[in-house]
Amino acid sequence: MALLIKLFLTVFILASATVIVTVTADDYVRPQPRKALHLPWDSKLSSYPQQVHISLSGDKHIRVSWITDDKSAPSVVEYGTSPGKYDSFAQGETTSYSYVLYSSGKIHHVLIGPLEHNSVYFYRCGRQGPEFQLKTPPAQLPITFAVAGDLGQTGWTKSTLSHIDRCNYDVHLLPGDLAYADYIQHRWDTFGRLVQPLASSRPWMVTQGNHEVESIPLLKDGFVSYNSRWKMPFEESGSSSNLYYSFEVAGVHVIMLGSYADYDEYSEQYSWLKEDLLKVDRKKTPWLVVLFHVPWYNSNTAHQGEGDDMMKAMEPLLYAASVDLVFAGHVHAYERSRRVYNRRVDPCGAVHITIGDGGNKEGLAAKYINPQPKWSEFREASFGHGELKIVNSTHAFWSWHRNDDDEPVKSDDIWITSLVSSGCISRKRNELADTLTTP
Structure with a gap:
């Protein structure tokens, strides 16, 4: 009998070694938080870059x-x-x-x-x-973007950066919350040294989050540290503020908006956005991607409804212009929507992706609203990063990679078809003209 039990266990163990277990978002057990990094003081010469x-x-x-x-x-x-x-x-x-x-x-x-x-x-x-x-990035498609927001300076940040470094990407997109300095300015310096190995070798295109504001009433205006250190091509794109701008690369027009700059219909940002969208040539840049910090579509209990006002003001503009993808951060979790507009599934709407899971010190936002909204297709509270490979004018491959035991585990992926190839743009041509040209 003992021999039979031993034989059974041996067979079971050998069989188990070949089983591939598929882990879903519902049954995944998240690893514990990691401590903040403490980088040693830099003792190099004062003139050393x-x-x-x-x-x-x-x-x-x-x-x-x-x-x-x-x-x-x-x-x-x-x-x-x-x-x-x-x-x-x-x-x-x-x-x-x-x-x-x-x-x-x-x-x-x-x-x-x-x-x-x-x-x-x-x-x-x-x-x-x-x-x-x-x-330098390629002149034409394909092109690969690494995407990760809310980075901070923790053990999970280090893991995320290590995974991104393995990704053969051309440009890094960061939808806000970089250093988590939170008024303690030397943390901007330690963050700069932390990301230098990656940020010195591939372009990093960033926009601001709430942790970049750092304003002190009557003493210090907001965004002084961020604007001084992370200058983006706002002037080249006709913007008057480093908090919002656009750029084009390899057949993709990317718009970086400011969740913490005025965005109502009378604001400079709103006027600039309309003008920028009108300039987009979808024959030259068939893909249109937008980033900002506070998500408009969010089924997490964290930061619920905080993007509603900006969404009300600007979503009609993005819809009229047939924006393909929208990335946001702020919520410390991952979520991907179906194509959506006005809170309803819409084949001509944008895919919204919340990716505020880079490794911040505040931890994960683990509570979701149930039942899951119809527009929400995948959601999980884990640290990680995303990779967007735009293959050609009609197809892109998106994948999200969870940080798990220091290995980038691909947990969500999908092929996305551009709106250029869907017929949506031709159907919305009159709406685009009316929405974007109305004073």
């Missing part, structure tokens, strides 16, 4: 940003296509800011280019320090 990151800035140009403690350090970038051989250089601008008892280093922003598409460049900041390497 730190917190290096790059962003897109117009056609064939890249903005290189970094900080030095030495106020006299030159704002120069040397670059070329071979290691250690710099046949081009560019000079840029500098800024700095003070915040209560804190004084920032010298913040450098230098525009380099024109650069060839889909090419590797080697560069050096301020004529000293290490050599960095960047890759």
Whole structure:
């Protein structure tokens, strides 16, 4: 009898080793929170470049940003296509800011280019320090975006960044809440050093979240730290504010909106959005993607209804322009909708994805409203990141990768067909004209 039991257990164990278990969002058990990271103080020379990151800035140009403690350090970038051989250089601008008892280093922003598409460049900041390497995005599709919001500086942040680093992406999209500095300014510096390995090699395109506001009534305006450190191509896109802008890359028009800038129909942001949407040429850029921080479609109990006012003002514009995808953060969980408009499933609406799960210090938002709304297709409270590969003018592949035991586990994926190929744009042509041109 004992021999039979032993034989049974052996067979059971061997059989179990070959079973593939499919885990759904309902039965997944989330790992425990991880502690905040504590990066050691940087003891390098005061003129040594730190917190290096790059962003897109117009056609064939890249903005290189970094900080030095030495106020006299030159704002120069040397670059070329071979290691250690710099046949081009560019000079840029500098800024700095003070915040209560804190004084920032010298913040450098230098525009380099024109650069060839889909090419590797080697560069050096301020004529000293290490050599960095960047890759420019392709000129045409396919292109891959990494997407992760609400990053912060925790053990889960480090895990998320490690997973993104394995993704063969061209551009990182971040829908708000970067450093979670929350008024403690040196946390901006530690965040800059934390993301430098990734942000110095691929363009990071960001928009602001609530943790970037940092305003002090009567003493300090909002977004001083964010605007000084993370300059985006707002001027190139005709915007008057670094809090909202647009850019085009490889057949995709991307609009970054500000959840914490005025957005009603009388605001500058609203007027700029209408003008920007009218300029979009869907033959040149068949995909239209929008990012902002506070989600409009959210079935989580956290931050419920906070995006309603912005949604009421701006969703008709996005619908009329046939926006394909909308990414948001703020809610510390993941959720993907069906195509939706005006809270109803609509084949001509946008797919809304909440991805505020990068690794923030506040933890996950684990409670959802039940029953699940019809527009909501997949939801899960876990840390992770997303990958959007736009293959051609009609098809894109979206996947969300949960952080699980330090391995990126793909938990949700879907093929998405563009609205350009659906007939929605031609059916809404008159509506587009009326909505976007009405004063």
